[in-house]
């Protein structure tokens with residue numbers, strides 16, 4: 001982190017700033033989402049004095065409701081698995097639209113190759129995030145809400161200064177030996193230090209709402225996340241507690257820019273573009289007539305850390321959420337980062353090597369997800385998802401990827417490599433459509449398309 005010039009928060013005079021209260025601690029965690037709460041809990045448990053700062057107050061709305069099986073071991077280590085169970089809807093798998101009798105294929109987590117748990121959960125994020133933040137506090141972290149970090153300056157590898165303002169008009173400074181940035185898509189440290197870079201391969205935006213009375217899947221598939229692809233992107237249906245269904249579309253930005261008029265109508269028109277999804281939603285009620293839109297995303301940071309600081313969760317990188325990977329990557333990444341912070345504080349000489357290893361591992365896992373994400377709407381991947389074959393246990397390898405088991409299990413990694421090889425062969429055979437899709441995606445990311453027909457329609 002480069003030293004930055006301190007700005008005076010909230011228009012205070014320099015005298016006020018000089019008189020500001022100063023606190024000190026071992027580690028400051030910026031952001032009280034899943035990544036921040038995980039880091040704060042585990043660092044406090046290791047005996048560090050941790051100040052966690054969340055600018056909002058829990059419970060606060062957040063999107064990102066579908067969790068992965070590989071999140072469960074992290075919950076267990078944190079000691080919150082029972083609480084998640086109480087909050088969540090049982091999620092046995094993910095299903096994708098298909099041209100078979102029932103209209104979809106289920107990828108049941110119980111069929112995964114490795115030892116990933118056979119299910120996950122789907123949660124209201126405001127309840128889940130509050131529970132995790134409360135847990136960090138119960139574990140010994142000084143977890144504050146309504147406290148926003150406004151400025152950060154690094155005087156030395158073990159001396160960072162943060163300016164904090166509170167939503168009650170207060171202001172103070174903290175001196176910390178280490179900074180964990182878990183500020184989500186605000187990417188506080190990364191943005192301030194110009195480390196954030198847009199992903200040229202993949203840009204998208206989302207529009208979504210919550211419905212009551214949407215049709216769940218039948219029988220044992222009732223808790224599945226359902227994924228549908230359509231001409232401008234993909235759509236989700238996520239069953240939440242109390243019969244609510246989260247429904248949304250992730251679209252190429254040019255499509256969302258066409259929006260004229262009210263967001264509610266635009267959402268409903270968009271959902272109708274997938275007849276199979278619409279059949280399940282058409283008679284449901286959009287709760288509070290409330291529709292939310294998020295802007296473009298998909299980015300990473302050129303570095304994950306440096307002397308005395310580390311980025312975790314969305315503060316480091318964000319992937320398109322088609323495989324519900326965000327919360328898992330945030331929490332497991334935070335858990336790994338905690339080990340690095342701990343060892344670096346004990347033995348500073350090891351910090352560079354430990355951080356390099358951490359970043360390599362996180363990027364490798366993200367790249368495995370990204371391979372599928374970038375190609376998800378392409379013709380070849382669509383065919384493979386619609387008509388999966390379990391030759392060489394490839395389908396089971398894909399299920400393991402969907403479960404989030406893509407870091408450490410050799411037999412899964414082998415299947416994912418094999419899958420890539422077979423994909424390349426199919427893409428070669430169907431090269432015209434694959435090339436058209438690839439060019440379109442790059443043009444989208446550069447913002448060259450303003451609307452109209454997609455190359456898939458032309459192909």
Ligand SMILES: Cc1cc2nc3c(=O)[nH]c(=O)nc-3n(C[C@H](O)[C@H](O)[C@H](O)COP(=O)(O)OP(=O)(O)OC[C@H]3O[C@@H](n4cnc5c(N)ncnc54)[C@H](O)[C@@H]3O)c2cc1C
Pocket residue numbers: 030031032033034035036053054055056062063064065066067068147148149150182183184185186188206294312313314315321323324325326327328330
């Ligand atoms: C449309 C969409 C759908 C998604 N669906 C899924 C899904 O189904 N499953 C899934 O796993 N993921 C999903 N995600 C991704 C998921 O939302 C994120 O990956 C996840 O929330 C990351 O957690 P985090 O802790 O890194 O950040 P966040 O959860 O964003 O938490 C960051 C926190 O930092 C606080 N903060 C920011 N700046 C400051 C500051 N300066 N000072 C103090 N506090 C600050 C914020 O208020 C926030 O509470 C989805 C994302 C989108 C956009």
